[in-house]
Amino acid sequence: MRIHNYSNEKGVAIFITLMLLFLLSLAIAGVLLTAYNYNNICEAQIRRQKALASAEAGIHYACYQLRNNAVTNFYPNCKDVANADTSLSGLNGFSDIKVWVEDFNPPVSGKYIIRTKVTYPKAQSL
Secondary structure, three states: OOOOOOHHHHHHHHHHHHHHHHHHHHHHHHHHHHHHHHHHHHHHHHHHHHHHHHHHHHHHHHHHHHHOOOHHHOOOOEOOHHHOOEEEOOEOOEOOEEEEEEOOOOOOOOOOEEEEEEOOOOOOOO
């Protein structure tokens, strides 16, 4: 007569169950990290698009001012953002939108170089 010892087989079942739970946990962690990163990428893309729209709005604002001869809003010989002619705020939630016209000479009409700069936060503050 042969007697079997089943205690070793029970240990194998527990080991296999623990390994399956570990693999399932890794898969869940991977899915959650992917979803989190995708969310951050989408939010950053939305902020960039809003910043671009705000910068274009600044250019349109300057063109409107120049077409309507509102020369008091622009200064001659403005070369960089430090001496920006106009600072817009509240556009798309941004508070730092600078608009300037380079080599602006009021008596002479013609082509102007209109520049704009928008500073947007890289990360969302909590």
